[in-house]
Amino acid sequence: MARVLYIEDEQEIGRWVTMNLTERGHHVTWLQSGEEIEEHLAHCDLVILDVMLPGLDGFSIGKRIKKEQPDLPILMLSARTAIEDKVEGLSFADDYLTKPFHPDELAARVEVLLRRFNKNDEILKLKHLTIHTKDMRIVNHETGEEILLTGKQYQIFQYFLRHLNQILTKEQLYEGVWGEPYIEGDKTLMVHIRYLREKLEKDPKNPEIIETIRGIGYRVRK
Amino acid sequence: MKSVKRLRSLTAKYMAIILTALFLIYLLIIGTSLLVFNVYDHKDPETLQIEKAWHQDARSLKNPGSEDINRMFEKWQNRYPKARLFWVDSNGRLAAGRNLAANIPKHWNAAYTANFIKARYDNDPFTVIAFPNNDASYGFVVFEIERKLLQPAFTEANADFMYFIVPGGIVLFVTVSYLFFLGIRKRLLYLQQAMEIRDVDGLPVAITVRKQDEIGQLEMAFNQMVDELRESRKREEAEEQLRKELIANLSHDLRTPLTKIRAHAYTLEKEALTPVARQAVNMIEQSVSKMDRLIENLISYTLLNAKKLKYEPTPTDVVRLARSFIAAWYPAFEKEGFFIDVQLDDLEQKHWNVDPLWMERIFDNLFQNVIRHAKDGKYIGLKTKKTDSYDALVVLDRGKGFRHKSSEKGAGIGLAIVDLMVKKMELDWKIESSETGTIITIIHYRSC
Numbered sequence: 257m258a259r260v261l262y263i264e265d266e267q268e269i270g271r272w273v274t275m276n277l278t279e280r281g282h283h284v285t286w287l288q289s290g291e292e293i294e295e296h297l298a299h300c301d302l303v304i305l306d307v308m309l310p311g312l313d314g315f316s317i318g319k320r321i322k323k324e325q326p327d328l329p330i331l332m333l334s335a336r337t338a339i340e341d342k343v344e345g346l347s348f349a350d351d352y353l354t355k356p357f358h359p360d361e362l363a364a365r366v367e368v369l370l371r372r373f374n375k376n377d378e379i380l381k382l383k384h385l386t387i388h389t390k391d392m393r394i395v396n397h398e399t400g401e402e403i404l405l406t407g408k409q410y411q412i413f414q415y416f417l418r419h420l421n422q423i424l425t426k427e428q429l430y431e432g433v434w435g436e437p438y439i440e441g442d443k444t445l446m447v448h449i450r451y452l453r454e455k456l457e458k459d460p461k462n463p464e465i466i467e468t469i470r471g472i473g474y475r476v477r478k
Numbered sequence: 479m480k481s482v483k484r485l486r487s488l489t490a491k492y493m494a495i496i497l498t499a500l501f502l503i504y505l506l507i508i509g510t511s512l513l514v515f516n517v518y519d520h521k522d523p524e525t526l527q528i529e530k531a532w533h534q535d536a537r538s539l540k541n542p543g544s545e546d547i548n549r550m551f552e553k554w555q556n557r558y559p560k561a562r563l564f565w566v567d568s569n570g571r572l573a574a575g576r577n578l579a580a581n582i583p584k585h586w587n588a589a590y591t592a593n594f595i596k597a598r599y600d601n602d603p604f605t606v607i608a609f610p611n612n613d614a615s616y617g618f619v620v621f622e623i624e625r626k627l628l629q630p631a632f633t634e635a636n637a638d639f640m641y642f643i644v645p646g647g648i649v650l651f652v653t654v655s656y657l658f659f660l661g662i663r664k665r666l667l668y669l670q671q672a673m674e675i676r677d678v679d680g681l682p683v684a685i686t687v688r689k690q691d692e693i694g695q696l697e698m699a700f701n702q703m704v705d706e707l708r709e710s711r712k713r714e715e716a717e718e719q720l721r722k723e724l725i726a727n728l729s730h731d732l733r734t735p736l737t738k739i740r741a742h743a744y745t746l747e748k749e750a751l752t753p754v755a756r757q758a759v760n761m762i763e764q765s766v767s768k769m770d771r772l773i774e775n776l777i778s779y780t781l782l783n784a785k786k787l788k789y790e791p792t793p794t795d796v797v798r799l800a801r802s803f804i805a806a807w808y809p810a811f812e813k814e815g816f817f818i819d820v821q822l823d824d825l826e827q828k829h830w831n832v833d834p835l836w837m838e839r840i841f842d843n844l845f846q847n848v849i850r851h852a853k854d855g856k857y858i859g860l861k862t863k864k865t866d867s868y869d870a871l872v873v874l875d876r877g878k879g880f881r882h883k884s885s886e887k888g889a890g891i892g893l894a895i896v897d898l899m900v901k902k903m904e905l906d907w908k909i910e911s912s913e914t915g916t917i918i919t920i921i922h923y924r925s926c
Contacts, residue, residue: 268741269737269738356739425805471819471820
């Protein structure tokens with residue numbers, strides 16, 4: 257599925273993660289230090305970086321990668337859980353997962369990142385919809401009709417797909433799509449979601465694609 | 479410490495002022511003597527001149543008769559018209575006189591004469607008694623004059639000196655002393671102000687030492703103290719860094735083997751296992767999660783207690799924050815089959831001055847406890863609450879309450895962290911726990 261560059265000095269953990277991600281269909285290149293990283297960077301979709309490395313530490317390597325390739329997602333993997341470490345990690349990395357993590361959790365986060373950065377040429381199936389993520393083509397495979405969205409509807413739906421399975425609060429959605437602070441009581445988002453549902457849902461009164469999470473927000477779930 | 483050079487010391491300066499003042503007093507006394515009493519230009523006072531001349535004139539009368547005496551009296555009367563002059567002859571008779579007072583008797587006996595001499599001696603009127611021809615047998619001639627009619631004993635020409643120079647000297651001394659102490663006071667005040675100035679790191683700033691006296695020495699001592707303080711702060715920071723590093727490393731070192739345990743358990747799980755073995759793997763997995771939480775809590779608790787956990791309060795919309803927390807936990811509750819009841823309405827004051835990461839930690843601990851200890855209730859509630867005096871966020875569950883022994887212990891430290899954080903952020907909280915559930919209220923009292 258994706259080409260993952262994994263930097264981890266701990267043998268047992270490195271072997272296990274490599275095996276696990278490979279089993280899930282990813283192509284993993286595992287390095288034990290950040291020294292020869294340059295030659296691999298051009299050929300990967302995602303970097304998984306351990307913080308405590310011999311020589312140059314994970315934070316420094318991560319910052320350098322981000323500077324050179326801002327659109328290459330980085331997932332920090334660390335046994336350091338101090339808030340300061342997380343804050344520093346997230347100042348450049350796209351996600352920060354602490355050890356001991358569960359492999360399912362790691363795999364889920366990898367997928368989220370790949371989707372967020374549009375690295376996956378994925379064909380997503382959500383109920384009656386088939387979505388080609390790379391070019392955002394939405395087809396109702398039950399009727400064979402292609403669904404066309406307006407600009408804002410497209411942006412909202414894409415935001416949902418990038419945060420698949422996550423619950424998005426209305427503030428998060430509004431600010432993510434419109435790029436300006438949400439003002440309490442603003443109905444714009446609700447109106448757009450209603451129109452979006454009218455296009456996507458079989459029965460807009462009982463939505464299946466865009467779930468309403470009462471009191472919190474919305475979710476699109478695979 | 480360096481001692482102050484003697485000449486530069488304040489004591490020396492003040493002693494110099496005092497000595498100058500004393501010297502000035504002597505100078506004044508001598509000056510006064512010179513100028514007022516006219517020591518150099520000395521002349522006999524008039525009284526003495528009169529005395530000498532009167533005696534001389536009396537002595538020069540070789541065979542004194544009333545004619546001679548009258549001539550002498552005339553000469554004297556020309557010089558001193560107001561003087562009273564008289565002659566008492568050997569028989570005690572008042573034989574001649576000028577300007578005589580009424581109470582002068584015509585006859586003088588021995589007693590009266592003795593009395594007269596006694597009364598006039600060194601008194602007013604100024605009186606000179608002489609024997610004509612220096613012989614008592616001719617009786618005696620008397621000259622008397624009111625002292626006020628004579629020239630004073632000293633020259634009054636320089637008396638201004640007494641009126642201006644002496645008070646001037648005193649004023650000068652007072653002024654110099656005042657300026658001296660004013661100077662000291664000014665420097666002490668400057669020192670006080672300088673001591674109160676704080677650098678960005680909260681430590682006092684070193685002072686420029688301008689003079690090498692006692693105050694200068696005080697300033698140097700102060701600077702030395704500032705240096706030591708800064709040094710000690712540096713050491714403390716280094717120790718702090720070391721400690722944090724140690725804790726971070728400890729956390730890392732504990733979690734790495736835990737990750738390996740999980741990795742191996744996961745690998746085992748993929749194998750074909752007997753139900754018993756599968757259950758054992760499951761238990762290992764759960765223990766790893768539990769250990770992970772305990773390490774995290776223990777480290778946080780240690781840092782919190784030592785007041786070393788990073789704390790950055792900022793006015794935060796807590797309703798929005800709470801919504802994002804429950805959104806993150808939603809899948810976990812959903813997976814356990816909970817009914818998730820979220821009713822987050824607007825609060826009177828929804829911007830609380832809190833650290834969002836600390837709030838996240840508080841809610842993580844509370845939600846974690848609900849999943850671990852109140853699974854049976856299958857209910858999680860997150861609500862806002864408004865009363866007359868406070869706004870609050872409320873977490874509810876329908877578990878068996880705190881008194882019921884949960885299969886998983888260790889809730890204590892999680893709640894202890896909540897308690898420390900709530901108090902540090904100047905919030906309040908309360909737990910109402912019964913057999914039918916627990917209500918935890920995080921309270922923010924409204925500021926007026």
